[in-house]
């Protein structure tokens with residue numbers, strides 16, 4: 001496995017407090033606000049940004065997205081692109097930024113995602129297999145796909161509904177330490193998770209992320225530049241990516257996903273074993289996603305995630321390997337594609353050592369995962385304080 | 388059985404390439420594509436075989452039987468048009484020929500379990516005959 005060289009670092013982060021509804025606000029406005037937070041955090045001005053990575057859901061702008069965002073921001077980057085990996089877009093941006101810097105095309109890349117939640121736009125009449133072959137049978141939206149994945153996982157390994165509910169309860173528990181989280185002040189225990197309405201069996205409402213408006217932005221630059229910033233640099237030590245399919249009927253495997261090879265590559269590049277990772281910042285659109293990721297990371301065998309979580313001491317900051325201390329998306333809310341970037345931003349806070357009340361003691365390393373579509377687009381990053 | 392024919396729900400967005408799948412299924416014939424070069428059956432329809440990229444692909448009628456690979460009982464559908472018939476069952480059906488389809492599973496009660504054998508049946512959903520699956524007729528009989 002080839003290592004990342006030279007290594008890039010994260011020097012700035014920005015995050016908007018999620019809200020359930022926005023009215024009249026455009027996505028471009030939110031993207032610019034959150035980008036300003038990230039630049040301020042990095043201690044740089046917009047004149048120092050020469051790279052820009054954006055997501056596809058800048059609603060007003062179906063094409064020429066990077067140019068539209070550049071123009072709106074007053075930037076003239078020498079590298080710009082759109083990263084379209086669903087929930088894996090955020091982590092996918094981080095290694096692409098590092099690669100562009102390594103290729104000598106730019107020095108400092110702004111990676112930004114977000115969305116408004118105004119009155120829903122009409123559904124598009126897309127002509128693609130994801131539109132043609134699932135919705136006519138009553139299976140539209142991600143809930144059905146993850147319910148099918150969860151049912152298969154339960155049946156294959158004999159796991160109980162309580163096993164998965166522990167993950168939602170753990171996320172809600174962590175959210176009580178994050179005043180920005182949408183479920184701050186609203187903990188839920190395992191019984192409450194299981195008592196929440198069934199949405200698509202075996203998925204209960206509290207096992208599914210709450211859609212929110214918001215945004216997240218990250219500044220990636222050279223390790224040298226990052227040393228000049230006001231915060232401890234957080235280095236990208238390894239990355240891995242894998243895409244296997246789009247619609248759930250085409251999944252090559254229902255109980256293990258593309259994060260397995262992606263995490264293996266990221267860890268291998270970082271020369272770290274999974275047991276050397278202190279913080280697990282794991283994409284959690286649904287409880288089943290965390291269960292599968294724990295198993296695919298090699299932390300335990302297939303079907304053993306619940307035992308592993310118990311031995312781990314739960315998911316909180318005092319756990320052996322804490323998980324999703326910001327509340328995860330299950331506790332924080334899912335600000336559309338920015339949801340995946342919240343896992344990067346929290347890892348940066350933890351490695352910097354400024355996570356406040358939820359700070360993990362001696363947090364030097366983090367594994368960040370991103371996941372898109374139907375457990376089909378995967379990105380894993382290993383971040384570390386040491387270079 | 389719930390009446391699915393009166394639902395106001397989105398139908399398939401057919402293209403000239405995919406239309407034979409829907410049209411044959413409506414007439415009671417489940418057809419998918421088979422590659423003449425590598426011999427693989429595949430689904431959904433493509434102009435080339437996704438296994439070997441050969442253009443030697445042809446529609447072929449399959450047995451219409453398969454195995455339930457996973458399922459979900461839908462209580463809160465993604466499209467509001469499905470609300471009148473909740474809860475209902477959708478599932479992944481692995482055909483005996485190999486490919487997996489997502490489909491609507493017709494059951495009186497919600498007794499499904501993974502591994503169950505299923506059979507193809509055309510069913511009127513929202514005014515269109517769509518390829519759904521049901522349990523073999525002898526399922527209720529004692530062994």
Ligand SMILES: [Zn+2]
Nearest residue numbers: 422425436439
């Ligand atoms: Zn072929």
